[in-house]
Amino acid sequence: MFSSLKLNAKEQMLWFRATYALGSSLSLSKVLEAFRPLILELAQADAMALCLMHAARSPGYTWVIPGPRIQLLEEYDRLIEHDPFRKPIFARPNWVVRDTQLLSRKEFVGSLIHQRSLELELRLDHVMAVLLPIRPGFVAALALYRNRPRAFSPRNAAVLTSLLEYLTNAVRNCSDFESFTIGANLLEEFYRGPDTAFLVVQPPHQEVLRSPNAAALLDRWFTPSDLHASGIPIPLQERLDALVRMTPAERRGKDFWVSSDGERCRTVRFVELPAPEGPRKWALKMNELPVSIPLPEEMECKLRPSEVTVANLLLRDLSDKEIAAALGLSVHTVKSHVKRLIDRLDVDSRSDLLYKAARFNKPV
Template sequence: MNLNADELMLRDRAITALNSSLSLPQALEAVRPHLLELAQADSMALCLMEVTHSLHFQWLVPGHRIPILDEYAGLADHDFLRPPIFARPQTVIRDSELLSRKEYERTLIYQRSRELEPRMEHIMAVLLPIRPGSFGALALYRNRPRAYSGQNAAVLASLTAHLVNTVRNCSDVQDVTTSAHLLEELYRRPDTAFLVVEPPHHEVLRSPHAAVLLERWFTPSELHSSGLPLPLQERLDALVRMAPDARLDKNLWVSLYADGYRTVRFIELPAPEGPRQWALLMHEIPISIPLPAEMKRKLTPREVTIAACLLRNWTNEQIAGELELSLHTVKTHVRNLLAKLGVDGRADLFYQAARLNKPV
């Protein structure tokens, strides 16, 4: 490949543009004028593809919209360039290498582009492997009937490694950003509780709900000097010393209390380098089925209390003793609340409450 001074300067600008942003749409917009001038093309587009059981794709089009790409889902099976670029990743393929001019003009891609404008008189494309099962396909289009030359293809080929790095880096940053947003959302949810700990005793992160649960579950005398409760610290110390296979049935701590089960699952987080951290996921699992709000609205406060006791599978005698009521009063409340809720008995109450808590 022989480039003159102007072309070398354009190529350097294209490489700089590809590294100018960790947002893929912004990087493509920045490189577009330099790449189009270098390859003497009129437009460009990048197709991001995930190849699993089927092909999923997304087009990124810097600059002016290319109408035919809006219809690509219906044209994908007629894309004559896709099999060749998949057969030869990182190799620039030109339409003129595959088809004669008459054959090209008979393709559905070309015919449809004539109807939609602008015409795709010539196409040059290269497949960019990003990671296993994930690819980018960069396509350059000409609106005039002059075939791409070998020099045009060589210029694009000289930038392929930079294109791969840009797409991969931007994709990785997008994945990290999405994960960070998810973690932030989980961190603030009132029903999610977790700790992140770096053994042996350094606490990295504690969600607000985890702080609430720890205060409710453990007394100050049960806390390790690190602030982590002694039972959890002891379990973590033991897991760290174990081989991975030995941890399989020991990474869940469970404690039974009057109101339900308290569980903590210990998960070792991956770390390519540096110390491994552990996530401690905390949950409360009530023994009883919660009384649905729809049922609560139909009952008096006292009936709500007794209905909750029924859903804990307490007997009338247990309810009377707990609430300091006579057995006759409890029976009367039970009869009335079952009638108000329109259920046939205790078994039906359990069924209806479970159905309303988790609709089918």
């Protein structure tokens, strides 16, 4: 494409500078600021705007405009249905479309977008646009504008076409970096958060990461004699070893560990982390709640009043005998209540009840 353009020496210099500008930063605004004067000179345009469109977001588009504001695009919500470029560029991505290919001069001058540009003293006399597929569900549309009655030529379109691959990569790379940065910031907040505690382990016995709060919890929960040679507590190491040997289906309902010291309920959830390559790692997310865990509304609504009373005592980690004494019931009656409420709540055991109640009260 570049060799067929027959650019003169000045245009070649501008073209190479434009490709360099598109790879000069991982900030999209900085990339577009550097690219704007070069593409405007190469394509003989007066203004430029990039529209980012995400299928899964609301609103579905965002305009990024380097240089002076284009007030018309601030009203795009009410003009979108009158945009003659939208359907053609979506129908044929990576095809640079000029207004003269879609409308007669009379039709373009009479369009709502052109009339509104005159009212705003913008005078957008000609437009050239193209749709760039970035990734599934995410596209970008570049628009170049002229404020004089001289149409964009096929050569102008060819110059822009020669830069589309570089522009697409720039938008993709900047978007990926922005997502990575946001994710890293969230992870940092998560890592330092006062209510967050997690351990990352690479099976069989290699500890990868321990958050500050996890270190404090593990010191409180376990003694030195409870630790595996790797430094990971033996009960957690044994549960992890068992989960690693299971299929994903077999792990359901078994991917947690619950313990109590009489005052606090300790819970650990085991989560296998995705990995594009190499060994899978596991996150052990820890939490600690008072033993007297409130019965969540989501559970209470499934139980009869007598079962609610028993469930609340179970959540205080009382035995059947202690519950029977507290309620003036026989141990047999208490056991019947416990069996029914476990069935109604679709939990596997007392430990499972404690764990799921803890998750409802404070997700782990």
